[in-house]
Amino acid sequence: MTSQRWISAAPPVTDQTLRIVANVVHLRSRNALLVTKIAGVDFPLKVATLSYTVDWRDIPVSTSAIDKVDIPQEAIPIKRPSTVSKPVDRRRTLRYFELPSVAVKFSGLPVPTRSERRKRFVPIPDQLQPKTILQERQVSVGASGNRPAPTAAQFTPEEERTIEDRFQAIKDLVDDLMLEGKIDEAIEYPLVRPAPAGAPTYCEFPSSLEVKPWPWSMVRNPIRRPRLALVLQLAVKDRLVYWIETEATGREYYRSLAVEMIKGGSLDERTLAALLDICVMNKGIWPHPLPLAQETVVSVKAYHATAKGQLSQNFVLLALARLESERAKIGEKH
């Protein structure tokens, strides 16, 4: 018996081969390997498709954003706010900036696809019931309220897949780069207008139903909704780089922007909103230089490159390298 309690868990695989990719340390005295981090797992079962639906959700847009912004940065502006530690427990309900384990990659498991929500007959626990259950018809009209977009339930499966495939390709690429140790960490960063689709993975571009002709920031077919952007926060050594990927429809080109704050630290809500506004004003084409206040951000556009029909890692690495050299140039000026 001991007063200490240690986490105890066994791998969920028995009687077969378990293949893992892991960071290891050599224990010399016993000639054994100590696994410090499991980075990838060959999924042990043969799964053909993996799909899911998402239940209604009410999104605490403001609380998480405010928490992120309110972290005291005034005292020492260069110092980055802590992402992990708070003197008090995290609120368990505040989960949009609490992170999934992006470090573990299940190879052999199909990419989860979201399918159209079916009518659900299973009761859910009381505490999980949303306070107000919206009627599907009311929302799709988009007449009431100031949110013009229909909710996730009205997305057709085909359309969702197009968006998700596209953004998923970028995420897979980033996962690969993390496995190779070129990026330390990648998290979704939906600080501005998190989209109510699935989880607030994406940011919405500013849009309104009242404006005609239809602005670039609206996607019209097959349903009207704001255009989306995938924003990732990449930790590369001591730097924090933000990757903004815009949604493309039809024959448009995909466009990416890598951004870094000159002072270091996190991209704040106001700057991200300004960046999205700039993108809308230029109809999706990132201008260079960005018409932002000087010495706020340093940015480079990234050009998509494919190898064997797949996105090439090089375009991310190239963008990161160019960003570093741009930053160095600014440093020299001072």
Place this chain on the structure above:
Amino acid sequence: MPAVTDPVQETFPEDDRLYRIYWGGELLLPKPDNATSRVRFWLKEVDEDDREIKESPIVQVTESVGAIPRLTIGSHWRNGRKTRPKNSGPPRIEHLEIVAPPVWNIVRACDRVPDHPNFGGILHTWINRSEMALLFNTSTGQRVRGLEAWVVSARTIEEKREIIIPCYEIFRSFFGGTSDLSFALLSQTWDAAERKFIVGSHESASENGVNWHIDLANRVPHCAVPYLSWLHFDKTARKAANKIYAATVNQ
């Protein structure tokens, strides 16, 4: 041997120094001023070449279990942010093929290894003290025994090489995919926690394998889908997940 800083900190140090998570995984049950259980980690200060600074004391920190998905042993932190030493190379990465036995050998790292011909009668523990010094006295006289942690011992298929995996890492990588999942699995059994995540499911077989579909509950992020579907549909995974709570708390 450096003493552990005392009292235990509840935040990662914000002193511009670089720390590496040296060891971790002790579960601290919720106290009146904590809403959730916490996990204890030991940090060691390192330089930009990832060499330990010996005179620097080991720092104990606790974090709520919701932070487990991000906290890997061996990762580097500065001012509460994940980072990397400037001059160190990439970590040693191995592709391991492990024989998964019917029952995994879960042992305490400080337990003696049963007799083994290779060791010539020398008494070894699963992780020897000479490899990882994890026994400290704090200034209040509390004894900290890091090597009481549970580890899994296994062997690779080809070279029959011994692999030691801390149970903390097994939990983090196979089960605790998101904050909520980590919290739920260390607060109750998976059977009890499941309905908070999954409200419906169906499974069908096809030529290429099984088709899994789950209906996520309100506010469950879609990144949890691989973890949830595995724990939900696979019997072995379900059994393993159900054991975690009891095995961790009843010690």
